Amino acid sequence: xxxxxxxxxxxxxxxxxxxxxxxxxxxxxxxxxxxxxxxxxxxxxxxxxxxxxxxxxxxxxxxxxxxxxxxxxxxxxxxxxxxxxxxxxxxxxxxxxxxxxxxxxxxxxxxxxxxx
Amino acid sequence: xxxxxxxxxxxxxxxxxxxxxxxxxxxxxxxxxxxxxxxxxxxxxxxxxxxxxxxxxxxxxxxxxxxxxxxxxxxxxxxxxxxxxxxxxxxxxxxxxxxxxxxxxxxxxxxxxxxxxxxxxxxxxxxxxxxxxxxxxxxxxxxxxxxxxxxxxxxxxxxxxxxxxxxxxxxxxxxxxxxxxxxxxxxxxxxxxxxxxxxxxxxxxxxxxxxxxxxxxxxxxxxxxxxxxxxxxxxxxxxxxxxxxxxxxxxxxxxxxxxxxxxxxxxxxxxxxxxxxxxxxxxxxxxxxxxxxxxxxxxxxxxxxxxxxxxxxxxxxxxxxxxxxxxxxxxxxxxxxxxxxxxxxxxxxxxxxxxxxxx
Numbered sequence: 060x061x062x063x064x065x066x067x068x069x070x071x072x073x074x075x076x077x078x079x080x081x082x083x084x085x086x087x088x089x090x091x092x093x094x095x096x097x098x099x100x101x102x103x104x105x106x107x108x109x110x111x112x113x114x115x116x117x118x119x120x121x122x123x124x125x126x127x128x129x130x131x132x133x134x135x136x137x138x139x140x141x142x143x144x145x146x147x148x149x150x151x152x153x154x155x156x157x158x159x160x161x162x163x164x165x166x167x168x169x170x171x172x173x174x175x
Numbered sequence: 176x177x178x179x180x181x182x183x184x185x186x187x188x189x190x191x192x193x194x195x196x197x198x199x200x201x202x203x204x205x206x207x208x209x210x211x212x213x214x215x216x217x218x219x220x221x222x223x224x225x226x227x228x229x230x231x232x233x234x235x236x237x238x239x240x241x242x243x244x245x246x247x248x249x250x251x252x253x254x255x256x257x258x259x260x261x262x263x264x265x266x267x268x269x270x271x272x273x274x275x276x277x278x279x280x281x282x283x284x285x286x287x288x289x290x291x292x293x294x295x296x297x298x299x300x301x302x303x304x305x306x307x308x309x310x311x312x313x314x315x316x317x318x319x320x321x322x323x324x325x326x327x328x329x330x331x332x333x334x335x336x337x338x339x340x341x342x343x344x345x346x347x348x349x350x351x352x353x354x355x356x357x358x359x360x361x362x363x364x365x366x367x368x369x370x371x372x373x374x375x376x377x378x379x380x381x382x383x384x385x386x387x388x389x390x391x392x393x394x395x396x397x398x399x400x401x402x403x404x405x406x407x408x409x410x411x412x413x414x415x416x417x418x419x420x421x422x423x424x425x426x427x428x429x430x431x432x433x434x435x436x437x438x439x440x441x442x443x444x445x446x447x448x449x450x451x452x453x454x455x456x457x458x459x460x461x462x463x464x465x466x467x468x469x470x471x472x473x474x475x476x477x478x479x480x481x482x483x484x485x486x487x488x489x490x491x492x493x494x495x496x497x498x499x500x501x502x503x504x505x506x507x508x509x510x511x512x513x514x515x516x517x518x519x520x521x522x523x524x525x526x527x528x529x530x531x532x533x534x
Contacts, residue, residue: 061302063200064289064299065286065300068208068211068286068288068299068300069282070208073282075281076277076278077278079427079431080274080427080428082258083260083262083427086258086259087260087426088259088261090261096264096265096266097266108328109267109328109333110328111333113333113337114337117341120345120510121340121341121344124345127348128344128347131351131352134521135307135355135364139358140362141359141362141525141528141529142362142528142529146529149525149526153522156521156522160518163510163514167510172507173507174502174506
């Protein structure tokens with residue numbers, strides 16, 4: 060039943076956007092001129108293409124995020140059964156976390172967290 | 176407490192009485208879809224009106240007053256204005272991706288909206304891995320934002336989308352960590368079980384004392400950043416990037432982003448309510464049986480909506496009080512402060528729970 064409802068919510072989202080967009084296109088006025096289709100960049104004509112190179116800094120944070128997000132993903136099952144695992148589970152996870160903290164400390168030391 | 180599943184099982188019995196099983200499930204799915212859309216629209220309108228009024232009162236203004244009594248019809252007129260505006264397809268945009276992006280954003284917020292527990296038994300999607308599912312689906316919205324910025328053929332949009340992506344994925348980490356902290360305390364990921372537990376044993380923020388309070392504060396900060404709001408609204412800072420990733424969207428296409436932004440605020444507050452403030456569970460004080468009885472008399476949905484709107488008010492308060500941060504400040508706040516604090520908090524909570532020091 061849950062999966063049926065999940066698909067229902069998914070299709071509701073898609074149908075909502077589709078129906079409202081069609082409705083808006085039907086009832087909205089339409090006009091055409093050449094100026095209207097230009098990209099809005101403070102009113103002056105656009106220079107060059109907009110699909111340009113951007114800062115590598117964003118990429119670096121994405122990699123760091125990947126590392127830590129996978130880590131939290133591994134921790135979710137542990138958190139659910141934590142009480143039945145007792146102190147042995149706690150020490151093992153502490154060890155796991157220390158390795159990750161060392162990873163963060165390394166990235167910090169290397170200046171990966173600095174925006175320059 | 177009133178159990179909503181009485182009504183839903185009665186409806187199921189009624190429908191299977193005169194139609195085959197698959198037709199009954201189809202009818203129920205259509206009803207659920209209508210309920211989702213109605214609630215979605217109602218809460219979006221309530222939140223937009225509330226934001227305008229709260230913002231106005233923080234700035235010593237009156238806010239919308241002209242359209243309808245106390246400006247209550249202002250939001251409706253804005254929605255109709257957006258519907259009747261033309262959706263413009265600009266030259267040089269990647270049309271397919273440009274039109275696909277609003278679908279992803281609205282879809283993600285609708286599925287997460289369906290996860291919220293409104294009352295006993297009144298929850299649409301109730302997986303046993305609820306919180307994990309919630310976090311997974313809510314991160315689809317980032318893809319929509321990145322696509323919107325990339326496909327717009329506009330440098331402001333691209334920069335806004337990149338900033339937004341970096342910010343959202345960074346703060347997702349803190350949200351995951353604070354949720355982990357609370358899962359340590361509850362021992363389950365299902366929203367309905369978390370609420371039942373809090374009804375029986377008290378709200379999590381009281382049960383987990385110090386680490387739960389720290390986690391709640393961290394969640395509020397990270398949730399505010401996740402919704403692209405408050406002091407963290409630099410992806411759409413109007414003074415430098417015009418409007419960020421949705422600059423090139425017009426009419427209702429822009430409306431979807433506006434809608435999803437407010438609904439994400441509501442969902443973020445609803446999540447805080449469910450995990451920290453008890454969801455639909457009423458306020459109980461140990462020893463005061465009469466008081467607890469009166470509190471039980473108030474329906475669970477009223478408790479849930481009331482607490483959620485209170486958290487929404489807190490987030491709006493944050494938004495209109497603090498000045499905007501720079502991108503480097505945002506990223507260093509997350510990576511140098513929130514991530515280490517939430518990791519230490521997780522360990523603290525694990526030690527407290529395994530030694531039985533919580534309430």
